[in-house]
Amino acid sequence: MTEYKIALVGFGGVNRGFAQLVAERNAEWKNSLGFTVKIVGVTDLFLGSIVAKEGLDAKQLVALPVEKGAFAHLPGGKAEAFNEAVIKNSGADIIAEATFTNPVDGEPATTFCRWALESGIHVVTTNKGPIALHGAELKALARRNQVAFEYEGAVMSGTPVIRLAKQALAGANVQGFEGILNGTSNYVLSQMKDGLAFNDAVVQAQQLGYAEADPTADVEGFDVRLKVVILANELLNARLNVSDVACSGISNISAQDIAQASANGASWKLIGSADRAADGSVRASVEARLLPDSHPLAGIAGATNAVSFNTELLGAVTVSGPGAGRIETAFALLSDIVAIHTTHGK
Numbered sequence: 533m534t535e536y537k538i539a540l541v542g543f544g545g546v547n548r549g550f551a552q553l554v555a556e557r558n559a560e561w562k563n564s565l566g567f568t569v570k571i572v573g574v575t576d577l578f579l580g581s582i583v584a585k586e587g588l589d590a591k592q593l594v595a596l597p598v599e600k601g602a603f604a605h606l607p608g609g610k611a612e613a614f615n616e617a618v619i620k621n622s623g624a625d626i627i628a629e630a631t632f633t634n635p636v637d638g639e640p641a642t643t644f645c646r647w648a649l650e651s652g653i654h655v656v657t658t659n660k661g662p663i664a665l666h667g668a669e670l671k672a673l674a675r676r677n678q679v680a681f682e683y684e685g686a687v688m689s690g691t692p693v694i695r696l697a698k699q700a701l702a703g704a705n706v707q708g709f710e711g712i713l714n715g716t717s718n719y720v721l722s723q724m725k726d727g728l729a730f731n732d733a734v735v736q737a738q739q740l741g742y743a744e745a746d747p748t749a750d751v752e753g754f755d756v757r758l759k760v761v762i763l764a765n766e767l768l769n770a771r772l773n774v775s776d777v778a779c780s781g782i783s784n785i786s787a788q789d790i791a792q793a794s795a796n797g798a799s800w801k802l803i804g805s806a807d808r809a810a811d812g813s814v815r816a817s818v819e820a821r822l823l824p825d826s827h828p829l830a831g832i833a834g835a836t837n838a839v840s841f842n843t844e845l846l847g848a849v850t851v852s853g854p855g856a857g858r859i860e861t862a863f864a865l866l867s868d869i870v871a872i873h874t875t876h877g878k
């Protein structure tokens with residue numbers, strides 16, 4: 533029976549959600565997935581760090597209070613985040629990277645991924661920055677070191693759109709896509725439709741674990757822009773940079789705009805899209821669009837996301853599912869570990 537030793541980098545909503553899955557389901561995974569997971573290290577800027585090669589009690593980790601330096605209260609724990617030591621020296625086979633997404637340069641998460649890959653350790657991550665901004669370099673580094681770099685949760689949380697489009701739609705010839713790719717902004721627009729003020733809806737999205745550390749990234753479209761770059765580069769063989777994608781958000785949409793749209797049988801949605809032109813070039817954008825209620829994306833409400841792939845052989849293939857959420861995104865990490873088990877498992 534394979535046992536994967538995992539170190540968690542960042543211990544906010546997503547990796548705590550992953551620890552919860554381990555606490556509740558490890559025994560079940562033994563039978564259903566053919567492996568178990570042992571958490572051998574955790575490091576977090578705010579909480580500190582801890583390493584235990586014999587394995588940490590996942591239930592105890594989940595119950596850790598969200599207090600500065602909290603890991604220092606556990607035997608062997610430290611108040612400081614010794615990220616490099618945890619990544620390189622905890623004995624982990626896999627690093628689960630879930631620190632803040634930095635939409636400008638992808639750091640320091642990109643460095644965390646490099647440290648792991650250079651050390652021959654697999655990486656699973658939900659962080660959009662390293663993939664959108666340094667994806668080609670990190671994938672090459674993973675190949676050179678014969679390890680996996682997996683990031684299904686970076687787009688649409690636990691809804692498996694990247695693997696679906698790359699594997700199940702291989703050969704169908706994806707020509708483009710359009711989608712609702714941010715849970716927070718879609719939640720905010722839905723709540724505003726029900727009468728809540730913009731700022732109150734953003735606070736709710738933060739409390740529910742959907743929003744970025746700085747929710748400006750959600751409501752101004754920067755988060756969707758990273759996801760559009762990731763999907764376009766993965767599926768359309770584009771080489772887009774963030775600066776190639778025109779981007780605007782939803783912060784200028786008023787309650788009155790939403791009510792008026794509703795009265796006219798339409799809804800405002802933040803849409804990320806990309807298309808391959810006849811000359812092979814790829815154009816992409818992020819913008820709020822007014823969709824008639826008959827449009828397949830108009831009825832997608834709350835933190836649910838959906839993406840419609842335009843394929844040559846099947847026409848439109850639309851996938852909908854959770855776009856944010858702690859456990860939902862933790863599931864994406866699990867699905868990445870399943871992929872590693874399939875490709876690299878003993």
Ligand SMILES: NC(=O)C1=CN([C@@H]2O[C@H](COP(=O)(O)OP(=O)(O)OC[C@H]3O[C@@H](n4cnc5c(N)ncnc54)[C@H](O)[C@@H]3O)[C@@H](O)[C@H]2O)C=CC1
Pocket residue numbers: 541542543544545546547575576577578579613615630631632633640658659660685686688689741742743744745855856857858861
């Ligand atoms: N929450 C969600 O629904 C989804 C989140 N993501 C991405 O997953 C990642 C994690 O998300 P959450 O857990 O919700 O965020 P979070 O804000 O709850 O947790 C992030 C944790 O990382 C820690 N951290 C930040 N910088 C660090 C550093 N330099 N070294 C060590 N620790 C550091 C923070 O102290 C915090 O505890 C983010 O990149 C986010 O964009 C992706 C898909 C969905």
Ligand SMILES: N[C@@H](CC=O)C(=O)O
Pocket residue numbers: 686688689713714715716717742743744750755855856857
């Ligand atoms: N803040 C993001 C989280 C997932 O990427 C969102 O709301 O979609």
